Amino acid sequence: MPYCIAITYPRIAMYIYRQAEGCPDNISLTLPLSGVQYRTGMNIHQENIFPYPDRRCRPRTGIILPVFYFLILILLVISAEECKAQQDTDFKTQRRRLVKLHIANEGISDQVVIRSMLSVPREEFVPERYRKQAYRNTPLPIGYGQTISQPYIVALMTELLKVDKNDTVLEIGTGSGYQAAVLAEIVQSVYTVEIIAPLGKSARARLERLGYDNVHVRIGDGYFGWKEAAPFDAIIVTAAADHIPPPLLAQLKKGGRMCIPVGQPYFPQVLKLVKKDADGNITVRDVLPVAFVPFTRKDNQTDKPE
Numbered sequence: 001m002p003y004c005i006a007i008t009y010p011r012i013a014m015y016i017y018r019q020a021e022g023c024p025d026n027i028s029l030t031l032p033l034s035g036v037q038y039r040t041g042m043n044i045h046q047e048n049i050f051p052y053p054d055r056r057c058r059p060r061t062g063i064i065l066p067v068f069y070f071l072i073l074i075l076l077v078i079s080a081e082e083c084k085a086q087q088d089t090d091f092k093t094q095r096r097r098l099v100k101l102h103i104a105n106e107g108i109s110d111q112v113v114i115r116s117m118l119s120v121p122r123e124e125f126v127p128e129r130y131r132k133q134a135y136r137n138t139p140l141p142i143g144y145g146q147t148i149s150q151p152y153i154v155a156l157m158t159e160l161l162k163v164d165k166n167d168t169v170l171e172i173g174t175g176s177g178y179q180a181a182v183l184a185e186i187v188q189s190v191y192t193v194e195i196i197a198p199l200g201k202s203a204r205a206r207l208e209r210l211g212y213d214n215v216h217v218r219i220g221d222g223y224f225g226w227k228e229a230a231p232f233d234a235i236i237v238t239a240a241a242d243h244i245p246p247p248l249l250a251q252l253k254k255g256g257r258m259c260i261p262v263g264q265p266y267f268p269q270v271l272k273l274v275k276k277d278a279d280g281n282i283t284v285r286d287v288l289p290v291a292f293v294p295f296t297r298k299d300n301q302t303d304k305p306e
Contacts, residue, residue, distance in 0.1 A: 094135035102137040116185035125178040161234040172222035173238035177203035193222040221298040241295035265294035
């Protein structure tokens, strides 16, 4: 009997096999992958799927065995997709597929960005219950009303910054740390600020565990940036603000770029690319419509630009 049938339909598999093989009901069945025991006529082991544990369990002849194999074939067809899902734990394969179909094929051409997206294990940055969905091209919840961004948007914003190995980047909105990790594969240093303390602490621990020692995490109000580490070659904001924060503009180096979604919460938002030229002049270009979680402020402050 195919092993996945025994795992997917244990009770049915036990009944069919018992009837086909003439086994009594007083022998335990152990499913190795699940660790669950049932009463049946055999003890399943991965090395020997159908041993006869004693002389009481002998094959019957006649029509029973052909019926048994026919029913197994039906179960095999029904459970094919379920078996595939259970066994598909190769996240690297899923990551390559995602990058090819939803990033490279959708216009992201910077090979440094593509290599970074191939390197960062997104499954490490989502809650355990969402790991199987880690390589869908969609945002996923990470708790506290926040999300991990859609992979395409992560790649696009990274490409828009045009950063290299000598750059220092400021990120506002650490979340689970995924965007910071993608940047850390490319640049010299990433400074990232998260206002929600539990998210910031878990992101810091996660990034340290995965070896991203060039990422520095601070818990605080990202509206004011990270003055001590300024100026920055690039700034990326991963939550929608109702305006571009002046402190972030001040901390952007001349010749630098900022990528930020702007718009009211739950209303149309636009991803904007901000450039500061060599003379300090600011230009802003709309890139595309987006949907981000709101920019969170300490004590719900709503400072407006002067």
